[in-house]
Amino acid sequence: MYRYDQYDHLIVKERVAQYRDQVRRRLADELTEEEFLPLRLQNGLYMQRHAYMLRIAVPYGMLSSPQVRMFAHIARKYDRGYGHLTTRQNIQFNWINLEQSPDILAELATVEMHAIQTSGNCIRNTTSDELAGVAADEIIDPRPYAEMIREWSTFHPEFAFLPRKFKIAISGAEQDRAATAVHDIGLHVVKNAEGEVGFRVLVGGGMGRTPIIGSVIREFLPWQHALTYLEAILRVYNQHGRRDNKYKARIKILVKALSAEEFARQVEAEWLDIKDGPATLTVDELQRIAQYFTPPPYETLPATDAGFEAQKTDNKGFANWLKRNVKAHKVSGYAAVILSVKKTGVPPGDITAAQLDFVADLADQYSFGEVRVTHEQNLVLADVKISELFTVWQAVKAQGLATPNIGLLTDIICCPGGDFCSLANAKSIPIAQAIAEKFDNLDFQHDIGDIELNISGCINACGHHHVGNIGILGVDKDGSEWYQVSIGGAQGNNTSIGKIIGPSFSAQQMPVVIERLLSVYVQQRTEEELFIDTVQRLGIAPFKEFVYASPIPTGYTHGEDACVY
Amino acid sequence: MPVSTNIIKNREVVADDWSVLRLNEGDSADSVSVPAGRVIVPFSVWSAQRAQLLERAEIGVWLASDAQADVAKDDLARFSLIAVDFPKFTDGRGYSIAYNLRTRLGYNGELRAIGDVLRDQLFYMQRVGFNAFAVRADKDINDALKGLTDFSEKYQTSWDEKTPLFRRVQRQAVSQD
Numbered sequence: 001m002y003r004y005d006q007y008d009h010l011i012v013k014e015r016v017a018q019y020r021d022q023v024r025r026r027l028a029d030e031l032t033e034e035e036f037l038p039l040r041l042q043n044g045l046y047m048q049r050h051a052y053m054l055r056i057a058v059p060y061g062m063l064s065s066p067q068v069r070m071f072a073h074i075a076r077k078y079d080r081g082y083g084h085l086t087t088r089q090n091i092q093f094n095w096i097n098l099e100q101s102p103d104i105l106a107e108l109a110t111v112e113m114h115a116i117q118t119s120g121n122c123i124r125n126t127t128s129d130e131l132a133g134v135a136a137d138e139i140i141d142p143r144p145y146a147e148m149i150r151e152w153s154t155f156h157p158e159f160a161f162l163p164r165k166f167k168i169a170i171s172g173a174e175q176d177r178a179a180t181a182v183h184d185i186g187l188h189v190v191k192n193a194e195g196e197v198g199f200r201v202l203v204g205g206g207m208g209r210t211p212i213i214g215s216v217i218r219e220f221l222p223w224q225h226a227l228t229y230l231e232a233i234l235r236v237y238n239q240h241g242r243r244d245n246k247y248k249a250r251i252k253i254l255v256k257a258l259s260a261e262e263f264a265r266q267v268e269a270e271w272l273d274i275k276d277g278p279a280t281l282t283v284d285e286l287q288r289i290a291q292y293f294t295p296p297p298y299e300t301l302p303a304t305d306a307g308f309e310a311q312k313t314d315n316k317g318f319a320n321w322l323k324r325n326v327k328a329h330k331v332s333g334y335a336a337v338i339l340s341v342k343k344t345g346v347p348p349g350d351i352t353a354a355q356l357d358f359v360a361d362l363a364d365q366y367s368f369g370e371v372r373v374t375h376e377q378n379l380v381l382a383d384v385k386i387s388e389l390f391t392v393w394q395a396v397k398a399q400g401l402a403t404p405n406i407g408l409l410t411d412i413i414c415c416p417g418g419d420f421c422s423l424a425n426a427k428s429i430p431i432a433q434a435i436a437e438k439f440d441n442l443d444f445q446h447d448i449g450d451i452e453l454n455i456s457g458c459i460n461a462c463g464h465h466h467v468g469n470i471g472i473l474g475v476d477k478d479g480s481e482w483y484q485v486s487i488g489g490a491q492g493n494n495t496s497i498g499k500i501i502g503p504s505f506s507a508q509q510m511p512v513v514i515e516r517l518l519s520v521y522v523q524q525r526t527e528e529e530l531f532i533d534t535v536q537r538l539g540i541a542p543f544k545e546f547v548y549a550s551p552i553p554t555g556y557t558h559g560e561d562a563c564v565y
Numbered sequence: 566m567p568v569s570t571n572i573i574k575n576r577e578v579v580a581d582d583w584s585v586l587r588l589n590e591g592d593s594a595d596s597v598s599v600p601a602g603r604v605i606v607p608f609s610v611w612s613a614q615r616a617q618l619l620e621r622a623e624i625g626v627w628l629a630s631d632a633q634a635d636v637a638k639d640d641l642a643r644f645s646l647i648a649v650d651f652p653k654f655t656d657g658r659g660y661s662i663a664y665n666l667r668t669r670l671g672y673n674g675e676l677r678a679i680g681d682v683l684r685d686q687l688f689y690m691q692r693v694g695f696n697a698f699a700v701r702a703d704k705d706i707n708d709a710l711k712g713l714t715d716f717s718e719k720y721q722t723s724w725d726e727k728t729p730l731f732r733r734v735q736r737q738a739v740s741q742d
Binding site: 004014018022031035152159160163284285292 | 633654656660661662664668669683685686688690692693705708716717718720721722727728729731732734736738
């Protein structure tokens with residue numbers, strides 16, 4: 001994993017000093033709140049419903065065990081003992097004092113971390129594949145490129161006050177696990193016919209109130225030109241993106257207004273001036289960064305292990321966990337383990353200080369001291385020996401991080417919603433919890449199979465509801481909270497935006513709505529067909545029909561449609 | 566006569582005797598009267614009154630944030646000063662205008678940020694090519710001066726730094742003491 005050199009240390013140290021002084025000036029009223037707002041946002045500090053929230057950057061989701069321990073420390077010392085993993089592969093703390101925020105940054109700097117550009121109208125944390133470097137389907141490890149983009153985008157002087165936030169995602173595998181199609185810029189690592197590495201460049205994807213799938217503006221960009229090409233895109237956007245209406249300010253609106261072809265033409269024209277200039281990446285630089293992402297000292301191991309095979313046969317719980325939470329590895333004898341931060345009864349993505357410490361220790365013992373954050377709000381130990389999976393499972397189980405539900409119904413992506421977020425129109429965590437409680441039966445979940453249920457508390461779509469196979473969006477109607485349901489959304493290689501099935505529901509109705517959607521699926525599915533396949537084959541009509549066929553109780557009732565909440 | 570005020574220029578607080586002409590409601594670019602002395606006129610006024618203004622020894626123009634640097638390209642040599650207006654400090658278009666004036670068009674004269682110019686943006690502004698800053702009048706200009714030195718290193722290129730960090734220095738991970 002990337003390690004800071006003296007320059008990274010210096011820049012982060014100077015940032016802490018700069019931010020400390022900004023906070024001092026705010027408290028001394030030398031800065032108005034309006035002036036302070038973009039400064040604190042560019043440092044990940046939000047004013048939430050009850051307190052400040054600090055979002056800490058986890059570049060492309062990679063963490064070392066000391067960094068994870070630092071989160072535990074921050075949770076204990078400055079927060080209420082837990083943190084929240086986000087769809088940006090970041091972690092955020094919800095109960096922060098403004099006065100203490102510079103001290104948190106100073107502590108983060110000791111483990112090569114910061115909160116730079118985790119919010120604000122600037123280039124945000126670049127996200128990537130949580131299985132980078134280990135995935136069996138990987139073409140090229142995207143992390144060195146992600147790191148080069150991190151450095152380039154950090155305090156980029158021209159792009160700190162963009163029309164709107166700007167998100168880049170990069171994927172280097174056959175299967176896109178970074179939701180690249182719904183980012184302002186999505187980069188796919190590809191090889192051309194000559195075997196040279198480059199990027200397919202997508203622009204103008206995004207969710208929010210106008211969900212759009214990104215358009216390819218260049219099929220092949222040689223990797224050396226990544227930064228100059230990004231610069232050209234950002235310059236066109238900075239000058240021409242709308243600033244009159246924040247809801248129309250994202251690059252997707254500009255690309256749509258101009259057409260992808262015209263946008264691409266403008267970018268290419270802009271790029272001509274800087275192409276092959278000094279910002280062109282060099283083989284030396286790629287090698288310098290790539291050396292931090294070389295494989296750890298794997299042992300030479302057989303593909304499987306007799307003990308492991310026996311444990312798998314003897315223990316159904318272990319077998320279930322393997323089936324859902326353990327992923328294929330490109331190195332023989334190893335596997336990637338996903339720690340489910342989606343236990344029923346806990347807000348999705350919430351993790352306690354004790355769990356963080358535990359994960360750090362586990363990573364040290366079993367996975368080369370490294371942890372990743374997924375954009376589905378789970379954690380990954382990427383390099384666990386197959387022979388040690390049983391031991392790891394038992395340990396993880398005791399900490400409540402072994403729920404065998406990865407990719408299943410209760411592996412819900414969920415934003416903090418109205419319980420925390422001041423933007424939210426509705427709560428999202430209680431909806432996730434009510435659904436998780438109703439469908440807590442694992443046999444049922446395994447029978448339903450892969451399904452993505454995503455919940456956002458408002459149109460900003462932090463919970464990625466548009467690309468959920470089932471998407472739930474909290475809306476405000478006459479001052480009360482309602483939930484709009486869409487189906488047919490998907491992330492990955494076949495990204496699609498879900499379609500709204502009809503009028504919205506009350507919170508109490510939601511578990512039954514989900515139950516009805518699932519029952520249509522169960523009745524209509526062909527063998528081996530996933531929920532999303534059935535929706536795509538049949539369209540939304542049969543689902544819509546059944547969900548609205550008879551009234552759904554709005555309160556706590558008994559009987560067939562009894563709500564659990 | 567315009568009142569002399571202080572600005573930051575080339576990293577120092579100095580007195581300044583330029584005045585900025587802004588059009589009021591009802592003014593039109595071709596009829597507004599440009600006062601004597603050193604005046605920074607809106608680019609639209611320059612375009613409309615070019616023939617008369619060319620007679621003047623020292624004239625500056627300012628570009629609005631929605632302008633493109635290219636509009637000034639044929640007359641660059643005639644301006645003693647080009648200013649870029651920041652109607653709000655959160656409007657970042659002026660950074661690209663400045664970058665393009667300096668880098669693409671090769672403008673070498675004074676490039677001044679005017680409008681909602683605040684301390685915490687100065688570091689970025691100087692990086693894209695501004696060398697003068699008319700800091701908003703209600704702010705302490707000596708305090709704002711400190712904003713120019715927030716960072717001593719930068720990763721990426723811009724007008725001030727033609728070589729990215731990775732080409733400038735030998736980089737290697739170090740443990741922090």
